[in-house]
Amino acid sequence: MAFDLSVYTATAITLIVIMDPPGQVPVFLSLVGRRSPEYRTKAAWQAPLVSLLVISIFAVGGRAILGYLHIGIPALQGAGGLLLLLVALQLLTGMGDSPVDHASDDVNVALVPLGTPLLAGPGAIAAVIVAVSEGHGDVGAYLAIAAAILTAHIVVAVALYYSTTLIRVLKVGGITLLAKIAGLLLAAIAVQLIATSVIGFAATA
Template identity: 30%
Template sequence: MENSFPIFSTAILLFFILDPLGNVPLLLSILKNIDKKRHATIIVREMVIGLVILLIFLFFGEHFLSLFHLQTEAITIAGGIIFFVIALKMIFPNSDGSDLFATTKGDEPLVVPIAMPMIAGPAALATLLVLAKTNAEHTSELFASLLLAWLLSAMVLLFSTQLYKILKTKGLKALERLMGMLLLIMSVQMFIDGIRSLLPTFA
């Protein structure tokens, strides 16, 4: 077998694109009003949902986009808008003192925003579409790479709850604001990239 597919290096690439380390402050912020005993269950559930979405895009992404007459750029622009809204809520919390995605007791996030766009984000979905197109003969290896990257990401996010002991409330708020600024910059860049990719089609 001459053309061997680089499973490990592709997994590392996907791991960086999934960016679990960068998502830790956002995850902690989302879960901070929920019973700590539920954190692991919620993270596992959302990771599984995120994996399902990633797999759908890996195997059926191109068909999905063509079925609804959507372009890949639409994923980037939509993701940019979602991240923009999240970033604004992180930087400017509600006037009543509640922060980003404030929840009442027993109120848990479902699908949005952990499974999507945090795990199955626009960058990951777009990357899978490109990889699936350019490596059509290596679908099983791509699947293995995605699964490996997902497992590594799940481990990072599962251990993120331990950071509560180190960060405390003030540290978490500081990280939340910082992450908000980074997300704001990322969202604007995503939007610019999406528009820039669409411009040649209008020429």
């Protein structure tokens, strides 16, 4: 029943490394840099909140959900990779400028792609499912995992919130450059996810 500090530390570090708060900053700025300050502030806490909700759902019933739908982790990785690749191509080619920069408020980039699959991606979901499965019914371990999930998302929220101050320095030209860099990084992440997915399918074949 005692709070398991080792489980908390291991899970929190794993999630923070996978979610990569500093690495999310260029993508975040490229997507919300030309929006209003109010929208940027709102997105900075909405994206981690969406991710927290998604990861919490998978922490509680991840194996049951995937099992019921007959979905494996490789399929989840492949789907996330394809979605990220589409976003990356929009950022690289400029085809996404209009929807990103001038979209109405009902198009919320804090939900997709920021909240998921960038933050609540296949890696984070798989890590949480594995951590919960290794808890073996220990309440202390489950509490530690819950605290670790919350801690990781607080770190992400702080990183995104304070990244909005960079917009004053970067201006429009800097944000455009960031969009290209972020697109390249996202494309690499997407290809890696797809490759990992293919390897996973091959290993289970």
